[in-house]
Amino acid sequence: MNVSAQDVKITIHANQGRDKINKEIYGQFAEHLGSCIYGGLWVGPESNIPNTDGYRTDVLQALKALKVPVLRWPGGCFADEYHWMDGIGPREQRPKMQNNNWGGTIEDNSFGTHEFLNLCERLGAEPYISGNVGSGSVEELAKWVEYMTSDGDTPMANLRRKNGREKSWNVKYLGIGNESWGCGGNMRPEYYSDLFRRYAVYCRNYDNHRLYKIASGASDYDYNWTKVLMDNVGNRMNGLSLHYYTVTGWSGSKGSATKFSKDDYYWTLGKCLEIEDVIKKHCAIMDGKDPGKKIGLLVDEWGTWWDEEPGTTRGHLYQQNTMRDAFVAALSLNVFHRHVDRVKMANIAQIANVLQSMILTDTKGTGHMVLTPTYHVFRMYQPFQEATALPLDVKCDSMKVRDNRTIPMVSASAAKTKDGAIVVSLANVSLDKAQEVEFAIDGMTAKAINGEVLASKNITDYNDFAHPETVKPAVFKEASIKKNIVKVKIPATSIVVLNIK
Numbered sequence: 001m002n003v004s005a006q007d008v009k010i011t012i013h014a015n016q017g018r019d020k021i022n023k024e025i026y027g028q029f030a031e032h033l034g035s036c037i038y039g040g041l042w043v044g045p046e047s048n049i050p051n052t053d054g055y056r057t058d059v060l061q062a063l064k065a066l067k068v069p070v071l072r073w074p075g076g077c078f079a080d081e082y083h084w085m086d087g088i089g090p091r092e093q094r095p096k097m098q099n100n101n102w103g104g105t106i107e108d109n110s111f112g113t114h115e116f117l118n119l120c121e122r123l124g125a126e127p128y129i130s131g132n133v134g135s136g137s138v139e140e141l142a143k144w145v146e147y148m149t150s151d152g153d154t155p156m157a158n159l160r161r162k163n164g165r166e167k168s169w170n171v172k173y174l175g176i177g178n179e180s181w182g183c184g185g186n187m188r189p190e191y192y193s194d195l196f197r198r199y200a201v202y203c204r205n206y207d208n209h210r211l212y213k214i215a216s217g218a219s220d221y222d223y224n225w226t227k228v229l230m231d232n233v234g235n236r237m238n239g240l241s242l243h244y245y246t247v248t249g250w251s252g253s254k255g256s257a258t259k260f261s262k263d264d265y266y267w268t269l270g271k272c273l274e275i276e277d278v279i280k281k282h283c284a285i286m287d288g289k290d291p292g293k294k295i296g297l298l299v300d301e302w303g304t305w306w307d308e309e310p311g312t313t314r315g316h317l318y319q320q321n322t323m324r325d326a327f328v329a330a331l332s333l334n335v336f337h338r339h340v341d342r343v344k345m346a347n348i349a350q351i352a353n354v355l356q357s358m359i360l361t362d363t364k365g366t367g368h369m370v371l372t373p374t375y376h377v378f379r380m381y382q383p384f385q386e387a388t389a390l391p392l393d394v395k396c397d398s399m400k401v402r403d404n405r406t407i408p409m410v411s412a413s414a415a416k417t418k419d420g421a422i423v424v425s426l427a428n429v430s431l432d433k434a435q436e437v438e439f440a441i442d443g444m445t446a447k448a449i450n451g452e453v454l455a456s457k458n459i460t461d462y463n464d465f466a467h468p469e470t471v472k473p474a475v476f477k478e479a480s481i482k483k484n485i486v487k488v489k490i491p492a493t494s495i496v497v498l499n500i501k
């Protein structure tokens with residue numbers, strides 16, 4: 001490891017922006033898994049935990065502040081065993097099911113279509129429905145679309161009205177299956193392509209609704225899946241998904257979320273940054289068939305995957321979230337910003353209590369909630385939503401990490417907001433050296449600068465119910481402007497977001 005103090009030089013080309021950073025890059029994912037839905041988002045109207053019509057009031061407030069643009073539901077693997085009709089009508093009459101993917105938990109279906117779509121309306125988020133292809137039927141999914149989006153005198157719209165909702169909901173994003181190569185049916189890409197074509201025909205556009213149909217895409221390095229889908233489905237799909245987890249592997253221990261070495265930390269960032277190479281390779285395949293970039297690549301599951309916290313239920317994927325996770329969030333978002341010509345959405349897994357979550361709630365029912373370091377990154381990065389991505393040149397040191405990967409010591413991204421400001425993110429990944437960063441801005445005269453910084457004493461620091469504010473953002477003061485040169489000093493292991501006017 002060769003980490004030494006150095007100057008970092010960045011040039012931002014403020015007049016060369018072209019593509020918008022879709023707000024959907026900041027998307028979230030909520031699965032019926034562990035306590036993501038039950039105990040995380042939803043406690044039910046009868047709960048002692050303060051709630052608003054069954055939604056946890058504290059969680060609602062935190063998510064509103066996050067400006068969640070899109071929320072994917074009900075899975076994940078759960079989606080391909082979910083039968084939506086079990087989740088409508090009076091809650092006490094809904095049938096139960098066993099959640100076979102996630103610990104065999106009994107699911108009482110009290111959170112269903114109405115509860116989900118009404119939540120999206122409260123949050124101002126676009127719903128992203130992940131449909132059941134693995135164990136469902138074309139008829140079932142077609143009827144779900146009709147139930148949610150038809151305003152006519154149709155059987156499903158009338159059933160919805162009977163269940164208390166007069167007007168259709170705005171549902172644009174429809175996933176046709178999830179991980180169809182694995183938990184979603186163990187299919188071959190040729191077979192899945194035909195199934196997609198068939199399902200897509202019967203998922204109709206009702207009234208003024210226009211569905212954006214998303215095909216179940218590849219797992220990280222499976223380039224053949226993307227190739228076969230591009231060849232056989234092509235522009236019948238609007239989007240193609242991609243799943244990439246920052247994980248040590250799929251068998252054995254994935255490592256502790258909170259107890260890790262410096263070497264583990266740097267390895268994690270190397271694995272996280274490898275998503276860029278994976279994206280480029282999938283994009284190259286897509287470009288071959290779709291040079292006009294009409295089909296979006298949607299990274300609809302990403303984030304860290306560690307061992308479950310000791311003492312929590314197996315299969316519920318409840319993990320803590322440290323400053324290391326904050327870096328994975330910041331670096332991944334910076335990567336997505338560089339590929340917004342093709343990457344139109346990304347959904348971190350998951351919104352509460354599962355994997356790299358925004359929020360952790362006390363599942364023992366004490367009513368506690370904490371915001372994770374990852375939440376703070378998403379909140380700090382908000383100005384990037386709908387801003388125009390700007391090209392930038394970064395000159396900085398880099399280091400070799402385990403598994404023969406190389407990581408730059410500073411990760412940066414820049415964009416121009418609608419009001420003409422430049423927003424810049426800078427992540428100093430070094431565990432021990434502050435970095436002096438100097439940047440020039442082409443095509444804009446910088447007059448004022450302010451920012452926020454997320455840093456903590458130890459990379460292993462996290463927030464828990466006893467110490468909810470160990471990691472939290474602070475005002476960033478180490479910035480100055482002289483003759484259009486911006487100088488900042490970023491502490492070791494810190495993430496900074498600047499706003500320049």
Ligand code: AHR
Nearest residue numbers: 075076077078178179349
């Ligand atoms: O996010 C957890 C699981 O990871 C999802 O259910 C599945 O799609 C993926 O394998």
